Amino acid sequence: MLIFSFFKTLTDQVITVELKNDLSITGTLKSVDQFLNIRLDGISVEDPERHPHMMAVRNCFIRGSVVRYVRMAAKNVDTTLLEDATRREIKDAKK
Amino acid sequence: MEGYVDHLVQVILQDGRIIVGKLKGYDIRTNLILADCVEREYSMEQGVEMVPLGLYMIKGDNVAIVAEVDEAKDATINYSEIRAEPLAEIHH
Amino acid sequence: MDHAAAAQISEPLDLVKLALGERVFIKLRGDRTLTGTLHAYDAHMNLVMSQVEESVHIVDVTDAGQPLPPRVERRNVEMLFVRGDSVILISPAQQ
Numbered sequence: 001m002l003i004f005s006f007f008k009t010l011t012d013q014v015i016t017v018e019l020k021n022d023l024s025i026t027g028t029l030k031s032v033d034q035f036l037n038i039r040l041d042g043i044s045v046e047d048p049e050r051h052p053h054m055m056a057v058r059n060c061f062i063r064g065s066v067v068r069y070v071r072m073a074a075k076n077v078d079t080t081l082l083e084d085a086t087r088r089e090i091k092d093a094k095k
Numbered sequence: 096m097e098g099y100v101d102h103l104v105q106v107i108l109q110d111g112r113i114i115v116g117k118l119k120g121y122d123i124r125t126n127l128i129l130a131d132c133v134e135r136e137y138s139m140e141q142g143v144e145m146v147p148l149g150l151y152m153i154k155g156d157n158v159a160i161v162a163e164v165d166e167a168k169d170a171t172i173n174y175s176e177i178r179a180e181p182l183a184e185i186h187h
Numbered sequence: 188m189d190h191a192a193a194a195q196i197s198e199p200l201d202l203v204k205l206a207l208g209e210r211v212f213i214k215l216r217g218d219r220t221l222t223g224t225l226h227a228y229d230a231h232m233n234l235v236m237s238q239v240e241e242s243v244h245i246v247d248v249t250d251a252g253q254p255l256p257p258r259v260e261r262r263n264v265e266m267l268f269v270r271g272d273s274v275i276l277i278s279p280a281q282q
Contacts, residue, residue: 001229003231003268006227019159019160020186020273021111021185021186023182039096050180052137056164056172057162057164059162060163061096061161064270066185067270068269069264069268071266073266074237076266077235079237083227086207086229090204186216187216
C-alpha cells in the first residue's frame with residue numbers, strides 16, 4: 001500500500017522507467033495500480049537509434065513485474081514523509 | 096488499459112517479441128485478446144518483417160508493455176528501411 | 188541480546204527499519220549494486236532511495252569467447268524506486 005500511495009503522489013510528474021531488458025522509457029505518469037503497473041504518456045526511449053521499436057507509440061502501459069527501477073526528480077519526493085509513512089506501515093502490520 | 100480497447104496496440108512480450116494488433120479485451124492479470132495480430136521482427140540484416148498471426152489470446156505473465164499505436168504516425172514510417180537489433184528478453 | 192533489543196529486532200525486516208534515513212548497500216540481481224540513503228521499503232523489499240550510486244559489474248567476452256578483465260559501470264541517480272523482486276540483500280553501508 002505504501003509504495004502504491006507513493007506512486008500516486010507522482011501522478012503527472014515526469015519519470016523514467018527502466019525495465020529488466022535494459023530499455024528505459026521516460027514519460028508523464030498518468031496512473032498506477034495495486035500491482036504497480038504504470039501508465040505513461042508522451043513517452044520517449046533513452047536510445048532511439050538503438051531502439052526504434054517504440055517510434056509509433058506515444059503512451060504505454062508497463063507491467064509492474066518487468067520494472068527494475070523508476071528514476072524521478074528528488075524535488076518531487078518528501079523523504080521525511082516517506083520514512084514516517086514506512087514506520088507507520090510496519091507498526092500497523094504488526095498489530 | 097481501458098482506453099486501449101478497439102485501438103491498435105503494440106505488445107512487447109517478455110522474450111522481446113513485438114506483436115501489433117487490435118485490443119479486443121483484457122483482464123486484471125493483463126491477459127489480452129488481440130485481433131488481426133502481426134508480429135514485427137526487427138533485425139540488422141533486413142527491414143522489419145511483418146508476420147501475420149491472426150487472433151491471439153496472450154497470457155498476462157508474458158506481457159511486458161502494451162502501447163497505443165499512433166496509426167497516423169505508424170503509416171508514415173517505412174519499416175522496410177529500419178534496421179535494429181531485436182529487443183532483449185526480460186531477465187528477472 | 189537483551190530484552191529491549193530482542194523486542195526491537197525480531198524479524199529480518201526490523202533490521203531494515205533501523206536503516207531508514209541511513210546509507211545502505213544493496214545487492215541486486217544482474218550483477219548490480221547500489222549505495223544510497225534509504226527512505227522507504229515494504230514487505231516485498233520494494234525500496235525508495237536517494238543519492239544513489241549504481242555499479243554494474245560487467246565481464247566482456249572477446250569474439251573468440253575469452254572473458255576480459257571485469258569492469259564496472261557507475262551511474263548516479265538522485266531519487267530511485269527499486270522493485271523488490273530484484274533485491275538480493277540489504278546492508279548498512281560501510282563507509
